Every structure is written in C-alpha cells, then in structure tokens.
Amino acid sequence: MRRWRDGRGRLTVHGEAGAIATVPLEVAASFRARTKGLLGRDSVEGALLLSPASGVHTFRMRIPIDVAYLTRDLTVLAVRTMPPGRLGRPRLRARHVLEAEAGVMAGWGVQAGARVTVDVVRPAR
Numbered sequence: 062m063r064r065w066r067d068g069r070g071r072l073t074v075h076g077e078a079g080a081i082a083t084v085p086l087e088v089a090a091s092f093r094a095r096t097k098g099l100l101g102r103d104s105v106e107g108a109l110l111l112s113p114a115s116g117v118h119t120f121r122m123r124i125p126i127d128v129a130y131l132t133r134d135l136t137v138l139a140v141r142t143m144p145p146g147r148l149g150r151p152r153l154r155a156r157h158v159l160e161a162e163a164g165v166m167a168g169w170g171v172q173a174g175a176r177v178t179v180d181v182v183r184p185a186r
Contacts, residue, residue: 064090065088065090065110065112065179065181066088066090066091066181067088067089067090067091067094068087068088068181068182069085069086069087069088069181069182070086070088070179070180070181070182071083071084071085071086071179071180071182072084072085072086072107072108072110072159072177072178072179073177073178073179073180074169074170074171074175074176074177075175075176075177075178076170076175081169081170081175082168082169082170084107084108084161084169085106085107085108086107086108086109086110086179087107087108087109087110088109088110088112088179088181089109089110089111089112090112095111095112095114098111098117098160099122099124099126099160100121100122101121101123102122102123102124103123103124104124104162105124105126105160105161105162107161108159108160108161109159109160109161110157110158110159110160110179111157111158111159111160112156112157112158113156113157114155114156114157114158115130115151115152115153115155115156115158116130116149116150116151116152116155116158117143117149117158117160118147118148118149119143119144119145119146119147119148119149120145120146120147120148121145122145122146123145124145124162124163125142125143125144125145125162125163126142126143126160126161126162126163127140127141127142127143127160127161127162127163127164127165127166127167127171128140128141128142128143128149128158128159128160129158129159129160129166129171130152130154130155130157130158131155131156131157131158131159131177132154132155132156132157133156134176135157135176135177135178135179136174136175136176137171137172137173137174137175137176137177138152138154138155138173139152139173140166140167140171140172140173142163142164143163159171159177
C-alpha cells in the first residue's frame with residue numbers, strides 16, 4: 062500500500078487516450094490532517110487525498126463536495142456528491158478517498174473505473 066506524507070502535489074486523471082486532467086492536490090496522510098480534512102474551508106483549490114481512508118463525513122462542512130473512493134492501485138470505485146451534514150458509507154475495497162468541490166470531478170473525468178496517479182512535491186531541504 063502506498064504511504065504518503067502530508068503535503069502537496071499533483072493529481073492526474075487517466076483515460077483511454079491518456080491524461081485527461083491534472084489538478085493541484087493536497088495530501089492528508091497523518092491522523093490529524095485526515096481528521097481536519099476540508100472542515101472550515103469555503104473552497105478547495107484542486108483536490109484533497111485522504112490516505113488511508115475508506116469513508117468520509119461532511120458534518121461541520123460549509124460546502125458540498127465530490128467524493129471519489131479509490132482502490133489500493135488508485136482506480137476509482139465510485140464517485141458521490143455529498144451535501145454538508147451527511148455520513149458517507151465506507152466502501153469495503155477503498156483504501157484512499159479523494160475530495161473536491163461539488164461538480165468538478167465530472168469535468169476532470171473522475172468516474173468509476175478511471176485511474177489516477179499522484180505525484181507528491183517534495184519540499185527542498
């Protein structure tokens with residue numbers, strides 16, 4: 062299983078003809094970062110990857126979000142739009158969850174069966 066650290070990077074969505082979209086990504090891999098997630102934000106630049114995770118909630122969120130459940134190899138299992146104040150059911154095969162503002166994932170080509178890649182930007186030492 063992939064192990065990331067909290068940080069930033071790029072998410073690339075792949076289709077049959079190659080890369081469909083590349084968007085800014087924030088990685089939340091620590092317990093603290095995953096717990097905070099998108100709470101308290103009014104918008105999201107790109108997407109947030111929660112790892113490891115198999116489900117999410119939108120309690121205390123200000124905006125509706127798109128949620129994509131990803132397998133171990135970063136294949137999309139399902140995509141749901143969740144309004145604030147909801148509890149999403151966990152997906153048994155999900156190992157990572159991708160969150161973004163409601164409505165944007167369809168434009169990126171994120172749908173069941175799509176594959177994504179994550180490139181993490183390493184900070185300079």
